[in-house]
């Protein structure tokens with residue numbers, strides 16, 4: 001027997017008695033002319049089906065890791081961390097190579113709701129890692145929102161106990177809810193008004209309808225009705241009132257959102273009686289977006305970029321609205337930090353974190 005790191009012991013064990021024990025080092029297989037490489041990885045837990053393979057490479061005995069007091073194998077540690085974090089609507093994969101994936105068990109798209117301070121506190125512990133999506137990212141059915149990971153092969157159990165404690169504290173303060181969760185997106189029926197004389201007159205083909213429909217449908221909702229109007233404020237107000245009477249869950253008005261004399265939409269939304277949360281959203285593209293509420297129903301003014309760019313402030317806000325969040329001015333104001341989506345952010349994938 002020899003002593004390893006952290007009081008971990010190496011012990012020689014006959015292969016046939018090794019099922020369920022942990023390999024202390026990589027085991028190599030060589031088949032001349034065909035293969036030379038790792039057959040089993042250090043830390044692998046020996047299964048019944050591994051025994052013939054081990055005998056094939058000439059192992060009658062192997063070194064196994066005997067954990068010292070207060071130590072956990074990476075798989076057990078990752079599994080316990082994930083179990084502490086598990087909430088309704090989440091499922092955990094089997095631990096593998098010191099990692100457990102936390103995925104959505106829901107059959108509808110959902111909004112990730114993640115408390116960054118708890119994630120930071122867990123990662124502050126060292127030797128263990130928790131990687132998550134950013135809060136308010138969209139998670140599709142079966143999609144992953146977090147992973148636990150253990151860095152060394154063996155980790156002090158106290159680290160895992162500290163994770164369990166941090167999560168338990170959070171739950172106590174939040175009615176049992178954990179720091180990583182999902183809010184299912186509801187299926188909204190949305191009324192859409194497309195403004196613009198050039199579209200209304202048939203001079204050009206409407207491109208906004210298909211673009212908005214694609215975004216809305218990708219999140220499980222629908223455009224129940226689309227209407228058209230010229231750039232006339234009174235007509236836009238009248239059409240907004242019409243859509244309001246249809247009891248749709250939300251209203252979107254497209255076009256006419258910027259500074260030209262024909263851009264009537266923001267004024268018309270206000271005149272229709274909406275409470276304006278913000279006209280202008282500190283995100284590019286999508287800066288001319290208007291967010292408001294009309295009798296408690298979300299109403300948005302969508303600028304031309306929504307029809308053109310793959311990801312705008314509309315893509316960022318819509319999932320929150322569908323999850324039932326009421327958007328306030330602070331939500332809008334804080335979108336500026338990280339809200340610049342350039343061609344470069346697209347190439348490096350930073351802007352692609354949501355569909």
Ligand SMILES: Nc1nc2c(c(=O)[nH]1)N[C@H]1C(S)=C(S)[C@@H](COP(=O)(O)OP(=O)(O)OC[C@H]3O[C@@H](n4cnc5c(N)ncnc54)[C@H](O)[C@@H]3O)O[C@H]1N2
Pocket residue numbers: 194195196198199204205206207208209254255256257258259260263286287288302303304305306
């Ligand atoms: N001087 C400034 N110019 C612009 C500003 C600004 O702040 N100062 N903002 C820019 C930004 S950002 C955007 S986004 C657009 C905003 O566009 P609007 O929402 O006002 O859109 P329109 O002016 O109505 O149209 C722009 C463009 O898109 C075509 N369009 C509009 N609706 C449809 C439709 N349903 N189907 C097909 N094509 C449509 C329209 O014909 C125009 O070509 O303004 C920037 N400029």
Ligand code: MOO
Pocket residue numbers: 283284285286287288289303304305306
């Ligand atoms: O609303 Mo505009 O992007 O900022 O294109």
